[in-house]
Amino acid sequence: MAIRRRTVNIVIFALLLxxxxxxxxxLLWMFTTSVKDRLDVFALPPKWIPNPFHFEKYREIWEKGPLLSGIKNSFIVAISVTVVGTLTSSLAAFAFSKLRFRFRDPIFLLLIATLMIPYPSIMIPQFMMFSKIGWVDTLLPLIVPGLFGNVVxxxxxxxxxxxxxxxxxEAAKIDGSSYFGIYSRIIFPLIKPAVAAQLILWFMAIWNDFLAPVIYLNSPEKMTLQLVINNYNATYAIQTDYPLIMAASVVSLVPMLVVFLIFQRQIIESVAISGVKG
Structure with missing residues (x-):
């Protein structure tokens, strides 16, 4: 049994490795390409470790496009949506879980059913609605819908x-606490780990979102970071300036990498919690 268990562990470790x-x-290829000379990108056999390292592309990316404004816009969208949306989502979860009101379960089932609606089916009607109220080419279509919460x-x-x-x-209600008091003093402190984990995952999803920004944003100064990276790809791929494109991609990856390294415990806990609670 010990030999079999050790063999199984070795096989599992090899597969995971x-x-x-x-x-x-x-990811390693993306970084090494960003510090290569343009000719070394197409060298055969491929060079994983360039010699010497060329870091000038990390200076050029700030001059070739609105990278700084893209980072700022992405932070504005991601932070505003996740902070306010997390508050409204937790309030809605509290209401559906602990409050008794008419049609509570049908409303919740209807809310969950919206997950089965593919985004392309509502993309055009939503664009027409935002176009009529003058929100196209602004950050509002990316921010306002998320302020009302996230179904997941x-x-x-x-x-x-x-x-x-x-x-x-019930004990808190007997003591005279309001519903919002119950939420702020009892519910939210208890669900804080789950809220933190979901907030981080939601932030990462919004940061990497490409479809919604490409639909609504046109002006370079309004573009999010992912659109700026896409413009780099469309402009400089023709010139085979792949080190510049990869340098911009590395910069866009750094915030998410930092968030994951800092909050990886909460992210792992969210997976464990969802498995236990589900």
């Missing part, structure tokens, strides 16, 4: 709240 190589190799987060937090006894809520 192989998967890690396939996931890390593109509502569902996740509702499942998490199911483990909190209703007697705790």
């Amino acid at each position: 192989l998967g890690a190589v396939f996931m890390i190799a593109p 987060m509502i569902f996740f937090l509702k499942q998490y709240l199911s483990s909190i006894p209703i007697a705790l809520i």
Whole structure:
């Protein structure tokens, strides 16, 4: 049994190591390409470690396009949506989980059913609506819908709240606490780990979003970071200036990498919590 267990562990470790190589190799290639000379990009055999390193592309990317404004716009959208949207999502989860009101369950099922609606089916009507009120080429279409919450987060937090006894809520009501007081003093402190994990994942999704910005944004100064990177690709790929494109891509990756390294414990906990609570 010990030999079999050791063999199984070795096989699993080898498979995980192989998967890690396939996931890390593109990132490593992206960074090494950003510090290569343009001719070295097409060298055969490929050079994983360039000699010498060329870091001038990291200076050029700030001159070739509105990279700084793209970073600023992405932060504006991601922070405003995740902060306000997390508040509204947690309030909705509290209401659906612990409050009793008419048609609560049908409304929640209708809300969950919206997950089955593909975004392309509502893309054109939504664009026409925002166009009529003059929101096209502004950040408002990217911000305002998210302020009302995220269905996935509502569902996740509702499942998490199911483990909190209703007697705790009833006791707080007997003591004279309002519903918002119950939420702020009892519910939110209890669900804070789950909220933190979902907020981080939502922030990463908004930061990497490309489809919605490409629909609504036209002006270079209004573009988010992903659109700026796409313009770099469209402009400089023809000139085979791949080191410049990869340098911009590395810059766009750094914030997400920092967020993951700082909050990786919360992200892993969210996966564990969803498995237990679900």
